[in-house]
Amino acid sequence: MKKLRIGVVGLGDISRVYLNNLKKYSDFVTIDACASRSLEKAQKKAAEFGIPHAYACAEDLIEQADVDLILNLTTPDAHYRLNKLALTCGKHVYTEKPLAFTYAEGKELVDLAQSKHLRIGCAPDTFLGARLQTCRDILDSGKIGEIIGASAFVIYHGCETFHPNPAFYYHTGAGPLMDIGPYYVTALLSLLGPVQACCAMSKRTFDQRPIATEPHRGEMIDVEVDTYTTGLMQFASGAIGTAIFSFDVWDSNLPRIEIYGTKGTLCLPDIDPLDGPNIFGGDIWLRTEENYRWYSQPRDWFDVKKDWEHVPLTRPFASTSHSENSRGIGLIDMVLALAENRPERASGRMALHSLEMMEKMLSGAKTQQFGILETTFDRPQPLSADFPVR
Template structure:
């Protein structure tokens, strides 16, 4: 098959993982050009990864570089304008999340892509990792029966304690729901399919946040977004989802995700709020009626001694590291999808639906009304057994 030529815009911390992954698939893609805010940084990255062309301006790369696909790793506020420019210039797009700054912008991008016969893919692609793909296998096998509910929790005290430039977490287009929420919403969508209705309650706890990380320690961040959101989702399948997203909480022992079925419960138990569907691997726990703990009252010690069953990860891409993992396999799947004329799994359609769900949650919190989804998508097929693993 013909290799796709890739131009990368945005060379921040996340770019290392993407570029490392794409280098492993040199038979499928060629890294042709990269752009950063300064030519010096772009040249440095180009030299490090053997990229022939470096640009000081993302717009120049998109307009001038002889590439087939733009990988957009810029900050969220630049996703919409750069994705739009790429589509206008006849280039496919694979972008970091979110797809755009608003649902309306996302709709415009998807309409533009359809008009120009172009593909749009969007992170996160961690749902293609070994853990969530194994969860999909467990669901498809009927091990926990019909899924009747799900829960997701990502609650901690924000990024200003560790991130070198944390202000964007609290600017419009971010906040816990829009910044880290896409991992959790996408994980649920990939497992359960589209949402039909949602609602939420939300609040902004602090007007300013002190930065305690370097190099901006002591500076204050003006908070422009809500920082504690609790949402409800009615899935088209009938399942009901509950989710909490917060940058206001001083620690918790909640699991990251659980799925509740008529025959059992699946649990992603990670305590670290930046694990869960943020990473590709990790533990999966199972309970069924055979190891249910609460049959008797008073409690029987034999029941209390029953432990969770550990489900072995049977799929590839199992890293639990944030520094070295498989981010970018969604783009590789998109390249194969273009070649084989099939849908990509980390699709723009699912990203647009995710964006609609999250935006409608925030709208619902203001209007105190349920919101009905306008969009839908086809639940992505599991990764095939012959998917290339490098």
């Protein structure tokens, strides 16, 4: 197959894991150019990773570099503009989430890609990791029966407690639903398929929040977004989903995701909210009618877990690290999809569906109305056994 030439725009912290992983797939892709907000930074990164060309701004790379695909790792406020420019210039796009700030912008991008016969893919691709792909195998096998419902919990006390520059998380376009939520929403969509309708209740608990980390300790952040959202999802399959997305909760023992079937329950039991579907590996607990028992006495949570079956991961890409993981396998899958003339798994259509649903949750919380989704997508196929592992 023909190698695809990649241009990377945005060279922040997340770029390192992408660049390291893409180098492992040099038989499929080459990284031919990179761009940052400063030419010096781009040149330094280019020298470190052996990238031939460095540009002082993303626009120059997109318009001038002889590449086939743009990997967009810039800040979310630039995603729509740069993704649109790349498609207009005839280049495929794989972007970090979000696809765009708004559903209208995202729809424009997906429609533009289709009209120009280009591919647009979007992170997160953690649903292609070992844990969620093993969950998919269990669901598809019928082991927990017909899916009744699911729950997801993104609850902790905000990024100002650990992040050195947390202000962005409270600005328009972010917040717990739009920033961390896509990992959880994408996980549910990849397992259960599209959503038909959704609704939510939402609130902004604090107008300002103090930063607890250096170098901005004590500075106040103006909060522009709701920080506690409870949502309901009606899946096209008939399953019902419940989710909480909050930066206002001090602690919780809730699991990150659970899937409920007529014959059993699947659980992602992580205590850390930045684990869950944010990582590629992790534990899976399974409870079925075969190992169910009723407790007549009070029980401790950490005793309960002994009665669950701990499911071994049967798929590749099982890292539980946030700094060294498999980010980018969604891009590699898109490159292979182009060569094989099939749909990519981390698709723009699934990302658009996710974006529409989250936007309708927030708008519906203000109007106290259900949102009926206009978009749909085909549930991505499980990662094939012959997918190249590096």
